[in-house]
Amino acid sequence: MKSKFVFFSIIILLLFSNKILADDKALAGADFEYGQHLSGECVTCHNSTGLGQGIPKITGMKTAVFIKKILAYKTKEKDNAVMQMVADRLGEVEINSLALYLSKTK
Amino acid sequence: MAKITRRTFVGVMAASTTALSMPSIAFGALPRVVVIGGGAGGATAAKYIAKDSKGAVDVTLVEASKRYYTCFFSNLYLGDFRNYGSIGHNYYGLAVNHGVNMVHEWASSVNSAEKKVYLGSGATVSYDKLVISPGIDLKFNSVNGYSPEAQSIMPHAWKSGTQVQLLKNQVKGMKKGGTFVMVPPPNPYRCPPGPYERISMIAHQFKKTNPTAKIVVLDPKNKFSKQGLFMEGWQKHYPGMIEWISADTHGGIKKINTSTMEFETDLDTFKADAASVIPAQQAGRIAMNAGVNKGDWCPIVPASMQSQADENIYVLGDASIAKSMPKSGFSANSQAKVAANHIRGSLTGSKVFAPRFANTCWSLVATNDGIKVGANYDAKPDKINKTSGFISKTGEDSNLRKATYEESIGWYSGITSDMFS
Ligand SMILES: Cc1cc2nc3c(=O)[nH]c(=O)nc-3n(C[C@H](O)[C@H](O)[C@H](O)COP(=O)(O)OP(=O)(O)OC[C@H]3O[C@@H](n4cnc5c(N)ncnc54)[C@H](O)[C@@H]3O)c2cc1C
Numbered sequence A: 001m002k003s004k005f006v007f008f009s010i011i012i013l014l015l016f017s018n019k020i021l022a023d024d025k026a027l028a029g030a031d032f033e034y035g036q037h038l039s040g041e042c043v044t045c046h047n048s049t050g051l052g053q054g055i056p057k058i059t060g061m062k063t064a065v066f067i068k069k070i071l072a073y074k075t076k077e078k079d080n081a082v083m084q085m086v087a088d089r090l091g092e093v094e095i096n097s098l099a100l101y102l103s104k105t106k
Numbered sequence B: 001m002a003k004i005t006r007r008t009f010v011g012v013m014a015a016s017t018t019a020l021s022m023p024s025i026a027f028g029a030l031p032r033v034v035v036i037g038g039g040a041g042g043a044t045a046a047k048y049i050a051k052d053s054k055g056a057v058d059v060t061l062v063e064a065s066k067r068y069y070t071c072f073f074s075n076l077y078l079g080d081f082r083n084y085g086s087i088g089h090n091y092y093g094l095a096v097n098h099g100v101n102m103v104h105e106w107a108s109s110v111n112s113a114e115k116k117v118y119l120g121s122g123a124t125v126s127y128d129k130l131v132i133s134p135g136i137d138l139k140f141n142s143v144n145g146y147s148p149e150a151q152s153i154m155p156h157a158w159k160s161g162t163q164v165q166l167l168k169n170q171v172k173g174m175k176k177g178g179t180f181v182m183v184p185p186p187n188p189y190r191c192p193p194g195p196y197e198r199i200s201m202i203a204h205q206f207k208k209t210n211p212t213a214k215i216v217v218l219d220p221k222n223k224f225s226k227q228g229l230f231m232e233g234w235q236k237h238y239p240g241m242i243e244w245i246s247a248d249t250h251g252g253i254k255k256i257n258t259s260t261m262e263f264e265t266d267l268d269t270f271k272a273d274a275a276s277v278i279p280a281q282q283a284g285r286i287a288m289n290a291g292v293n294k295g296d297w298c299p300i301v302p303a304s305m306q307s308q309a310d311e312n313i314y315v316l317g318d319a320s321i322a323k324s325m326p327k328s329g330f331s332a333n334s335q336a337k338v339a340a341n342h343i344r345g346s347l348t349g350s351k352v353f354a355p356r357f358a359n360t361c362w363s364l365v366a367t368n369d370g371i372k373v374g375a376n377y378d379a380k381p382d383k384i385n386k387t388s389g390f391i392s393k394t395g396e397d398s399n400l401r402k403a404t405y406e407e408s409i410g411w412y413s414g415i416t417s418d419m420f421s
Helices: A002-026 A032-042 A063-074 A081-088 A092-103 B006-020 B040-053 B074-078 B092-098 B162-173 B194-209 B227-237 B285-289 B329-348 B398-420
Strands: B032-036 B058-062 B067-069 B088-090 B101-103 B107-111 B116-119 B124-126 B129-132 B136-139 B179-183 B214-218 B242-245 B253-257 B262-265 B269-271 B274-277 B280-283 B298-301 B313-315 B357-366 B369-379 B384-391
Touching: A032 A092, A032 B329, A063 A081, A063 A092, A081 B357, A081 B369, A081 B384, B032 B040, B032 B124, B040 B058, B040 B092, B040 B129, B040 B329, B040 B398, B074 B162, B074 B194, B074 B357, B088 B398, B092 B101, B107 B285, B129 B329, B162 B194, B162 B274, B179 B194, B179 B269, B194 B214, B194 B227, B194 B242, B194 B357, B227 B242, B227 B357, B227 B369, B280 B285, B298 B313, B313 B329, B329 B357, B329 B398, B357 B398, B369 B398
Parallel strands: B032 B058, B032 B129, B058 B101, B129 B313, B179 B214, B179 B274, B214 B242
Antiparallel strands: B067 B088, B107 B116, B116 B124, B136 B280, B253 B262, B262 B269, B357 B369, B369 B384
8 A cells, every 4th residue: 555655656756757858958048037028929810718719728728738729820830820820939948938938827 | 407397397296206107196186098999999999908908007998989880791781691780889898897987979170289189069078099980081173073973873882881781772673684883992991892892792792683784893903812712703603793993994983973874985985874982091080180191191110000100009900000910800800909909008007918919811702602811910029910911712612611601600609709798
C-alpha cells in the first residue's frame, strides 16, 4: 500500500516537473505585463468574455496549445489570412508573453 | 539673471514637482483624463486607461448619447441580417466594471490653455490629458442641393441611429421596380468599403421584396475599396440590378433636387424613387474647437496618437490623420490602445510599449458571402506605416466566404465587448 503511494507520487512528481521544465523552456523571455498589453490586439476579435461566435475563445488557453497554434499560423500551415498576419509579426518573446498571460486568464 | 516673475516661478515649481512625482498627485488628487466621444476610439481608450491603471487615474468619458448604435453592422441591419436592438450598446459596463465616470452631455468647447472641457450644461471638467474621438461631421454643402434638411429625404445614414432606420424604411417602402440612387462620399471618409457593402445589402433587400428594382450609384470617385470583389459579387448575386457609374463617366454631380428627386450630371439626369447621399466628411466639430485640426482632419504623432498641436491632447479614430490606416472602428480601437498605454505611462510612470497598429474590415456581399481586407502597421516619424496586409480573392470557395462572414460576427461581438464591458 505504502509503496504504491510512493510510486504514484514519484510518477506525478516526474510528470509535473517535466511540465514545468517544458513550460520554462518554451516561455523564454515571457513577460506577463507585456503579454497583457499585447492581448489588447487579440480581444478586438476574440471576445474577452469568451462568448464569441465564429472566432474561438483564447483566454485560459494552455501555453503549449497557444504556442502550437500561433506557430502553425506563422508557418502558414494553418489557414486564415487575419491570423497569419497577426502571427507574422509576433516574435518569440511576444508569443511567449501572450501564452503566459492568456493561460492565466479565465 | 532673468527676473523671477510670479509666472516663471509657478512654471519652475511645476517642473520640479513633475521631476519628483506627477503634478496632480503633488496636489493630492489623482491625475485626470477626460475622453470626448464614447465610440470605437473613445470608449476603448476610457476603458483601457481605467482598467489598466487600477484606480490610479481618474477617467471621465463625455458622450452625448446614452446608447451607442454602431455604424459597423448597420448595413447588416439594412439587409435584415441583424435587428436594430443588436447594434445598440450602453455604457454601464464601463462605469460598473472599470469605474469610468460617465457624463452624458455634449462637450461644447475645449480651453487647451487652461486644460478644461466645457459641457453643454455649462459645467466644466479639468484634465491632465484629453482624448478626442468625436468621429465625423458631414460637409452637407459638398453636394450641391444637399443640406441638413435634405437628410430626412435622402438619408446619409453615415452616423448610426435614426438615420439608418429611416433609410431602411425608405428601401423597404420604395415602389416596385423603382430606382434607388446612391451617392458615395469622396475620399477620405469613414469606412472605405462601407458604401459598397450598403449597396450590397440594399440589393439583397430588393432581391427578396422588390426584384425588379434598380440601384444607380453616382460615385464621385473612379475606383473604390475591394472593387473587384464587390463587382464580382454584384454580378453573381444581383445580376443587372446595380449600375455603378464612375466620376469620369458621369462627369460630376452638378445638382440634386430633393423635391423632384433628380440628380443632375453631365451624362444624364437621374430620377430616384428613394436615395441615399453621403456627403464629404471632416473631423467632429469639437476637434476644430480644440484647435487640433489642420483643415478637415487632425494631424497626430504616429507613435502615441498625440495631437501635433498639443501634447496633452490625443486624437483618435476617424478625426485623426492616421495614414496609412483607413478610418474604421477597428483602426480606432487599435489606436486607442496605443494612446491608452502612452497616457498611463506619462501619468503614472507605467511601462510604455512600442506602438503596434492593426486593422481588418469585413464586408457582407450577400448571404454567407463575406470578404475582408486587413493590414498591420507600425509607427514611422511621419506616418503610420503599413508593414503587411491581405485581401480576399475573387473566385474564392463558398465555404471560405461563409467562414469569413462567421468570423465577422465573432469580430462584432469581440470589439463591442472590448469597448463596452
Ligand atoms: C455604414 C458603415 C459601416 C461601417 N462598418 C465598419 C466595419 O465593418 N468595421 C469597422 O471597423 N468600421 C466600420 N465603420 C466605421 C466606424 O463606424 C468608424 O470608423 C468608427 O466608429 C470611428 O470611431 P470614432 O471613435 O472615431 O467615432 P465614433 O465611433 O463615431 O464615436 C464618436 C462618438 O463621439 C460622440 N461625440 C461627438 N462629438 C461629441 C461632443 N462634442 N460631445 C460629446 N460626445 C460627442 C458621438 O456621439 C459618438 O458616440 C462603418 C461605418 C459606417 C458608416
